[in-house]
Amino acid sequence: MSLLARKVLAPGLALVLAVAGCARRDEGEPPSFRSCEDVACTGELNGVKYQIRLPQVWNGTLLLYAHEFRAADPFPPAFTPPRTDAPVAGDDRTANALLEAGYALAGTTRDHDGYALREGVEAGRNLYWFFHETVGAPERTYVWGESLGGVVSELLAEQEDWVDGALPMCATLAGTNANFDLALDVAFAFKTLLYPEMKLTGYTSYAEARAVWTQVRRRATAALSGGPDQLGRLMLVSALGNQVWKSRDHDDATVRSRIDAGLDILLEVMAYATVVRYDLEQRVLGNPSSNTGARYDQRISAREKREMQFVDPGGLAGHLAALARAPRVTADPAARKRADLLGDPTGALRVPTLTLHTGYDATAIVQNETVFANRALRSTGRTGDLMQLFTTPPTKYTGTGAPYGAGHCNFTTDERVGAVTNLNRWVRTGARPSPVDVAILMRGTAQASGFDPLFAPGPWPADPERD
Numbered sequence: 001m002s003l004l005a006r007k008v009l010a011p012g013l014a015l016v017l018a019v020a021g022c023a024r025r026d027e028g029e030p031p032s033f034r035s036c037e038d039v040a041c042t043g044e045l046n047g048v049k050y051q052i053r054l055p056q057v058w059n060g061t062l063l064l065y066a067h068e069f070r071a072a073d074p075f076p077p078a079f080t081p082p083r084t085d086a087p088v089a090g091d092d093r094t095a096n097a098l099l100e101a102g103y104a105l106a107g108t109t110r111d112h113d114g115y116a117l118r119e120g121v122e123a124g125r126n127l128y129w130f131f132h133e134t135v136g137a138p139e140r141t142y143v144w145g146e147s148l149g150g151v152v153s154e155l156l157a158e159q160e161d162w163v164d165g166a167l168p169m170c171a172t173l174a175g176t177n178a179n180f181d182l183a184l185d186v187a188f189a190f191k192t193l194l195y196p197e198m199k200l201t202g203y204t205s206y207a208e209a210r211a212v213w214t215q216v217r218r219r220a221t222a223a224l225s226g227g228p229d230q231l232g233r234l235m236l237v238s239a240l241g242n243q244v245w246k247s248r249d250h251d252d253a254t255v256r257s258r259i260d261a262g263l264d265i266l267l268e269v270m271a272y273a274t275v276v277r278y279d280l281e282q283r284v285l286g287n288p289s290s291n292t293g294a295r296y297d298q299r300i301s302a303r304e305k306r307e308m309q310f311v312d313p314g315g316l317a318g319h320l321a322a323l324a325r326a327p328r329v330t331a332d333p334a335a336r337k338r339a340d341l342l343g344d345p346t347g348a349l350r351v352p353t354l355t356l357h358t359g360y361d362a363t364a365i366v367q368n369e370t371v372f373a374n375r376a377l378r379s380t381g382r383t384g385d386l387m388q389l390f391t392t393p394p395t396k397y398t399g400t401g402a403p404y405g406a407g408h409c410n411f412t413t414d415e416r417v418g419a420v421t422n423l424n425r426w427v428r429t430g431a432r433p434s435p436v437d438v439a440i441l442m443r444g445t446a447q448a449s450g451f452d453p454l455f456a457p458g459p460w461p462a463d464p465e466r467d
Contacts, residue, residue: 031060033104033136042086045130048123049109051086052131053095059102061424062138064128065089066120066145066152068409072113072279073206076213076271082113090146090169093413098420104138106131114279115176117343120152121159128162140164142423146409147171147364150355154345157353165427167419169356170409172364174371174460175344177288177336179272180280182365182461184289184329186266187273189240189296192326193233193319194219200329201277201287209278216270224263231259232312236319238262239304240296240461246360248407250398255307257398265362268408272363283342286335292328296320299461347375349385352432354423356411359392359455363408366390366457387426389438390457391415391450405450415449418442 033054041052070082088105089095095105108127110119128141142165143153150171157166172179184200191198195216203209223230238245239262245252247264281287297320300308308316357366369388376383393405404412418441422433433441435453443449 030057030102031136031139033058034134039134045108045123045126046111048111048126049084049086050123050127050130051088051107052135053088053099053105054135055099055102055104057102058104058136060139061102062104062106062128062131062141063088063098063420064124064131064141064143064153064156065105065107066124066143066149066156067107067109068145068147068149069115069276070110070113071275073210073275076210076275077217077267079210084109090409090411090416091413094416097413097417101417101421103420104131104135115148115276115283115342117148117151117155117176120149121155121343124152124156125160128160132162140424140427142167142420142427144420144423145169145171150364151343151345154353155343157351158346158348161350163351165351165423166353167356167423168353169411169416169419170358170361170364171355172368173345173355174368176280176339176342177344178371178460179364179368180277180289180339181291183269183273183277184291185240185294185296185462186237186269188291188294188326188329189237189323190216190220190266190270192323193237194223194230200273201281201289203274203278203281206275206278209274213267213270213274216274217267220263220266224259228312229315232308232315233319234266235259235262235304235308235311236300236316238266239301239308240299244360244362244366246393246402246406247362248410249401251393251396251402251406253396253398255310258307260398268362280339281335284335284338286332287329288331288336288339290329290331290336292330294328294462296323345372345375346379347372347377348379349376349383351385352423352426353386354419354426354433355386355388356415356419357388357390357457358405358407358410358450359390359452359457360402360406361408365461367460369457371460384432387422387432389419389422389442390452390455392452392455393450403450405452412449415442415451418449418451 086107086109088107108123110116143156144167145153146169150168154168157163223234245258247261250257250261252258376386391405393402421441442451
């Protein structure tokens, strides 16, 4: 047994170790591997739950999945208890389709919930070597994941030479500080315009952060049904965080649906500005976020200005002036540095990297992809190893919900499977997929897909590198 394998196996775990697939095999012959009858396909590694699912005939590729952000405590808006399972894909239908295609699937939890980037990378690394030593040696390994798991997958791709391809989905690839700065912007505007006594940083407990979020929901809901002044303030706050006006439940076909979508977006962002901020500040020992250089008057589009003027004639200038006068928040430099060290994708691509993002995502805004592409260009001087895919929703869906393209990680099974299939072809042939290839594979058998080859995410709403 290798020294690394000895380090990752949990004490007392009874396993018969065998390295499968090392012997030379004839071309076309499927690789050998140990089945779940011979290997513990569920269990714990160093206290971290894992799951492995194996196909009948293995195509030699391991898909190593990193799951979404999981709060350590019940998370808004539903405040349901956090999940504790170790998924191997975004949903069961996706997992089953990939197994039928011959992929081996593996995924873990993390030994701490919350903003657990380091823990996610360590868990993924350990699971890879566990699979390698007990099930079989993969011919190819692709790392993939959603939300925070998408960042974990990219960090693994940048750090580990056993990774052959990467598929980060709906991920905050601009990094921790850029995204929490933006959440601070929204919280700052809400405090200034609608909730003067609101606490922005330094939460002393989960209960305190949750109470602030609950008060935000109460006041935002009141503003939604308030007079023109209150509604105008709410629209301005909503505009600062995302610069889009579609949510999972509301399109932008009417002014009212845009306002309702804005409220959805606001409450998602404020969950991160309160409950997740509490978790992050505990990890980095202080407030890492700043808005000292923010210019809020420059973030409002012409369409947004027209709609705000229509709802609240003459109010926008006064609201922007109030934001300009309000005292700004300064980051703790040491905490900010520690937040970067949690894991900030550099864009230094080593392997074919395909990203997938909904065009209208309030939690991990789609402009994360713009920042990541710019980092890749600066790091390597080219972006040939990067392909960014975007999905957008139907024109109208208020009342039924977006089937895809709007909302955080709102992908169909065919879109997830199609993204994996495109990445696999890219790695195995060396040919970057064409838009036609992508469209066909992501449509699958449903004859409908949100894949939008013309969508462009646009610039980050603020300077992502600001101090």
